[in-house]
Amino acid sequence: MKSSLNVLLALLGLFVTSSLQFEFFEQMFGGQRQQSQQRQNVASDSSWYRQNYEAAHCSNYLCPGTLSCVHFPHHCPCAFPDNEEKAELGDGIAICASKGGYKAGETLRKIELARKGLL
Incomplete structure (x- = not known):
């Protein structure tokens, strides 16, 4: 009984560790990808400005x-x-x-x- 409990605890520990590891890597690489997308330079032409100008409503x-x-x-x-x-x-x-x-x-x-x- 004790050995099966130890095996169960070891498997649970592996599951928790691997789960945390995947979460860590997702935050490391997924989070950086999101930040790099947000920090891109605007276009070198006036398309960004024209898009915002055309979307603005003013009477x-x-x-x-x-x-x-x-x-x-x-x-x-x-x-x-x-x-x-x-x-x-x-x-x-x-x-x-x-x-x-x-x-x-x-x-x-x-x-x-x-x-x-x-x-």
Whole structure:
């Protein structure tokens, strides 16, 4: 009786060990395959952008740079608001320019000076 119990425990141990081993290898190789698929570069053409642009629904104006839906083109947000400032130039035209300098609003001041021909 004792020997059959030992054999049963040994078989159970082998089953658990092999099960854990397969799970380990599945996570090692299956998980890496999933991660590499998620980290692929986007296409070098504009197909990814066009696909997202065409899939976006907007009843007003769809901003080409951010795919935001706004009422007027000059209401489009900057794509990187932490690094850009938005300047409205008039006639419904707005641009996003890289923030410059250490003072708040310095970029907008320089754009205004350039518009006046002083910079």
